[in-house]
Every structure is written in structure tokens, then in C-alpha cells.
Amino acid sequence: MIAAVRLSAQTADPQPVPDSLDLKTAVAYALENNFSIRQARERIRQQDGVILEVTARKIPSVGVGASYQSNDTEISQSFPADDSAWQIQIQARQALYAGGAIKAAIAGAELVREAAMLELQAVINDSLLIVRTKFYDVLLARESIKVREQSVALLREQLQNARNRFEAGASSSFEVLRAEVALANAQPALIQARNAFRIAIEELRQALGFTNRVGENLRKTPEFLGELTFQPVAFDLQTALDASRANRPELARLDKLEAARSEAVQGARAGYRPTVDLVGSYQWRKGRGSDRFSDANDGWLLGVQSQWNVFDGRATAGRLAQARSTLAQAQLARSEAGLSVEVEVRRAISSLQEAAELAEASQKVVEQAAEALRLATVRQSAGTATQLDVLTSQVDLTQARNNQLQANYNYLVAMSRLRKAMGQADQFAPGS
Numbered sequence: 147m148i149a150a151v152r153l154s155a156q157t158a159d160p161q162p163v164p165d166s167l168d169l170k171t172a173v174a175y176a177l178e179n180n181f182s183i184r185q186a187r188e189r190i191r192q193q194d195g196v197i198l199e200v201t202a203r204k205i206p207s208v209g210v211g212a213s214y215q216s217n218d219t220e221i222s223q224s225f226p227a228d229d230s231a232w233q234i235q236i237q238a239r240q241a242l243y244a245g246g247a248i249k250a251a252i253a254g255a256e257l258v259r260e261a262a263m264l265e266l267q268a269v270i271n272d273s274l275l276i277v278r279t280k281f282y283d284v285l286l287a288r289e290s291i292k293v294r295e296q297s298v299a300l301l302r303e304q305l306q307n308a309r310n311r312f313e314a315g316a317s318s319s320f321e322v323l324r325a326e327v328a329l330a331n332a333q334p335a336l337i338q339a340r341n342a343f344r345i346a347i348e349e350l351r352q353a354l355g356f357t358n359r360v361g362e363n364l365r366k367t368p369e370f371l372g373e374l375t376f377q378p379v380a381f382d383l384q385t386a387l388d389a390s391r392a393n394r395p396e397l398a399r400l401d402k403l404e405a406a407r408s409e410a411v412q413g414a415r416a417g418y419r420p421t422v423d424l425v426g427s428y429q430w431r432k433g434r435g436s437d438r439f440s441d442a443n444d445g446w447l448l449g450v451q452s453q454w455n456v457f458d459g460r461a462t463a464g465r466l467a468q469a470r471s472t473l474a475q476a477q478l479a480r481s482e483a484g485l486s487v488e489v490e491v492r493r494a495i496s497s498l499q500e501a502a503e504l505a506e507a508s509q510k511v512v513e514q515a516a517e518a519l520r521l522a523t524v525r526q527s528a529g530t531a532t533q534l535d536v537l538t539s540q541v542d543l544t545q546a547r548n549n550q551l552q553a554n555y556n557y558l559v560a561m562s563r564l565r566k567a568m569g570q571a572d573q574f575a576p577g578s
Contacts, residue, residue: 162358168371169281172354173574176277179355183273186266193259200255203248206240228434237427242450245419246412254409257402264399267571271395273353274572278562280350285374286555287343290548294336297544301329304536321533328537374554376505379561383495386568390491393569397487400480407473414469417462420454487567494564501557508550515539515546 164171177183214232241248305325311317347367391397426448433441455462519539525531565572 161356163366164368166371167368169278170574172277172281172350173274173572175356176273176354177270177575180273180277180353181355182269183266184355186262186269190259190262190266193255193262197252197255197259200248200251203241203244204252206238208236208238211235211237228432231432233429233431235427235429237425239426240424241421242424243420243422245416245421247416250409250413250416254406254413257406257409261399261402261406264395264402267395268399270575271566271569271571274575275562275566277350277353278572279559280346280353281370281372282374282555282558283346284343284350284370285372286551287339287346288370289374289551290339291336291343293544293547293551294332294339296547297540298329298332298336300540301325301332301537304533304540305329308533317533324533324537328540374551374558376502376509376554376557378502378506378557381495381498381564383492386491386495386564387488389568389570390487391484394487394567395569397480397483400476400483404473404476404480407469407476411466411469411473414462414466417455417458417465420452422450422452425449425451491564491567494560494567498557498560498564501553501560505550505553505557508546508553511546512543512550515543519543 161175212232212234214230216230219229305322305328308317308322308325312319312322426446428444428446430439430442430444433443519536519542522531522536522539526533526536
């Protein structure tokens with residue numbers, strides 16, 4: 147899965163607002179445009195540059211140097227006295243032995259790059275969980291509008307019935323007034339539901355990384371495809387814990403960083419050992435009494451240079467102590483993350499269990515509330531129930547429908563969070 151992650155950044159112009167949008171399309175768009183994912187890809191490119199820089203230490207380096215000076219003949223060190231000097235040098239240097247520092251640095255940089263790849267996968271999992279949640283937020287807000295509109299429509303019908311009964315002399319003006327108040331009280335909830343829908347769309351747009359500012363698209367809203375359905379799925383605790391330990395990219399990333407810190411310890415220990423370089427150069431120097439290049443003295447030089455810091459004031463000991471402490475911190479961070487993941491999985495399973503129980507209970511309550519409203523309406527028509535009974539039943543049905551929507555939403559979110567806690571990729575992500 148890690149190797150299949152695309153590193154290409156989105157460079158095309160923003161797409162127009164689509165006519166319709168489903169969850170699968172939203173996930174695919176976020177994979178290419180979400181800003182957190184794009185930044186994680188850039189961190190991999192940054193680490194590629196670090197590897198390139200560190201690897202350069204094990205291959206020869208070639209440089210060109212030149213110098214020129216003008217001086218008083220009284221202080222000239224050449225004979226006969228000369229008032230200027232110049233030289234040109236091409237030098238190549240190859241490290242023969244660095245006490246293991248180069249090998250450790252390259253290995254550490256490669257491990258950090260692998261950690262960056264794992265970080266990208268973790269960022270993708272986190273970002274797509276947010277996209278799923280925000281998409282479910284939109285569906286919840288949309289369905290809440292429908293419930294509120296149904297409630298308002300029924301209350302309007304109740305108001306019309308009350309007026310008809312009043313005109314027929316079968317009820318008092320108080321029942322009409324009470325129906326008008328109930329209808330008026332239902333309007334703010336509908337207004338709030340519509341505003342929640344608009345806000346949910348904007349939060350989804352932010353999670354997707356959609357930045358289109360084209361004038362004709364500013365007020366365009368796609369048709370959101372999908373339903374908040376409840377389909378129970380069972381998860382075993384032990385299986386979930388085992389999956390999280392094996393699949394969570396955050397844990398694998400910390401393993402790589404711990405290994406990189408171990409290589410850093412080896413690199414710091416190399417300070418106790420000598421370094422040996424092979425050096426070769428070709429030089430041109432100003433000839434005596436002539437500034438012409440054709441009269442220059444030239445020749446080659448080949449040799450070996452070594453450096454061994456027998457005593458450096460314990461600077462190497464200080465660097466080694468820092469590297470060992472950094473390794474110990476990485477080991478502690480890995481242990482802490484393992485415990486955190488375990489707690490996250492346990493909480494996710496507990497939340498899923500609660501959400502499943504509430505979703506199952508809410509289905510029965512909606513059926514009961516709908517039947518109660520039907521009976522109250524029939525009884526009112528027969529004169530054995532009051533208008534208050536009907537309005538109360540209507541309020542109960544609206545509340546039951548909203549509770550069912552919220553329960554289904556909570557279940558879908560809880561299931562998505564459990565999958566993420568187990569280290570499973572999003573169902574619509576490539577390779578999942």
C-alpha cells in the first residue's frame with residue numbers, strides 16, 4: 147500500500163463544482179487535493195534531497211580553486227622578487243574511511259524517508275476519515291431538513307384542520323391559536339437545519355481542498371448522493387488490536403525513526419575514529435618573471451590525508467550522549483504510541499457498540515411514534531382525542547426521526563473511526 151502512494155502534486159486548475167457528488171468521488175478528490183496530504187508528499191521529496199546530500203559523501207568530489215595576489219617586491223618571497231602571484235587548481239577527493247559515519251548517515255536518511263512514506267499513509271488515513279465524517283455531516287444536515295420540512299408540512303395540515311373545525315363550529319379559536327403557535331415554533335428549527343447544511347458543505351469543501359473561486363460557482367451546490375443507512379457489522383476486540391499493531395502506519399513510522407536514531411548513535415561514535423581521504427589535484431602556478439599562462443609551472447599531486455582527533459575536549463562524547471538520549475526518547479515514544487493505539491481501538495469498539503444499540507432502538511421508536519401519530523389523528527377525527535394529543539404525537543415523531551438520523555450518523559462515523567484505528571485504509575482509497 148505504501149509503495150503505491152502517489153507523490154504527484156495537484157498542479158491543474160481547480161475543477162468546477164460538480165452537479166452531483168458521492169462519497170467515493172469525494173475521497174478520490176481529497177487524495178489529490180487535500181492540503182495535509184499534499185504537504186506530506188512534499189516532506190517525502192524533502193527527504194529525497196537529504197538522501198541525495200548524504201550519499202554524496204561516499205562518491206568523489208571535484209572542485210576548482212584559483213587565487214591571485216599583488217604585493218610589494220620588498221616582501222616578495224620569490225627570487226628574483228616578483229610583485230604578483232597566481233595559481234589554479236583542480237582537486238578531487240574521495241573518502242576512504244570515515245569511521246562508519248557515512249554508512250550510518252546514509253542508512254539513517256533512508257530510514258527517515260521510509261518513515262516519511264509511512265507518515266504520508268497515516269496522514270491519508272486521518273484526512274480521509276475527516277472527509278468521510280464531513281460527508282456524513284452533509285447527509286445528516288440534508289436529512290434533518292427533510293424531517294423538519296415534513297414536520298412543518300404536518301403542522302400546516304393540523305392548522306388547516308383546526309381552522310376547518312373552527313369554521314364548522316366543532317372547536318374553539320384556542321385550538322387554532324395553539325396550532326399557529328406550534329407551526330411558528332417549528333420554523334426556527336427548519337431555518338437552523340438549512341444553515342447547518344450550508345455550513346456542513348463548507349467544512350466538507352475545506353476537507354477536500356476545493357478552492358475554486360469562479361464567480362458562477364460561488365453559490366452552486368452539488369446534489370449529494372448517499373444515505374445514512376444502518377448496517378450492523380461485528381468486530382472482535384482481539385482481532386482489532388492485532389490488526390492495529392500490524393497495520394497502523396504511525397507505529398511502523400516510529401519503528402523506522404527508532405532505527406534511524408540507532409544509526410545516529412553509530413554516526414556519533416565514529417568521532418572516536420580517524421578519517422582517511424584520497425586526494426589528487428592538478429595545479430598551474432605563475433612562472434617566474436612572466437604572467438603568461440603558457441609560461442606557468444604545472445603538475446599533478448596525489449596523496450592520502452588522515453585526521454584523528456585524539457582529544458577534542460569531549461565534544462564527541464557529548465554528541466554520543468545526545469544521540470543515545472534521542473534513541474531512548476524514540477523508544478519511549480514508540481511504547482507510548484503503542485498504548486495510545488490500543489486505547490483508541492478499545493474506545494472505538496465501545497463507541498461502535500453504543501452506536502449500534504442506539505441505532506437499533508431508534509428504528510423501533512420511529513415506528514412506534516408514527517403509529518402513535520396515526521392513532522391520535524384518527525381519535526381526534528372521532529372526537530376522542532384533543533388537538534394537544536395530535537401535536538404532542540407530531541413532536542414525538544419529529545424527535546424520533548431526528549434521533550434515528552443521529553444514531554445512524556453516529557454508527558457510520560464510529561465504524562469509520564474503528565477502521566482507521568485498526569490501520570485499515572479507506573474503503574474507496576486505491577489498493578484498499
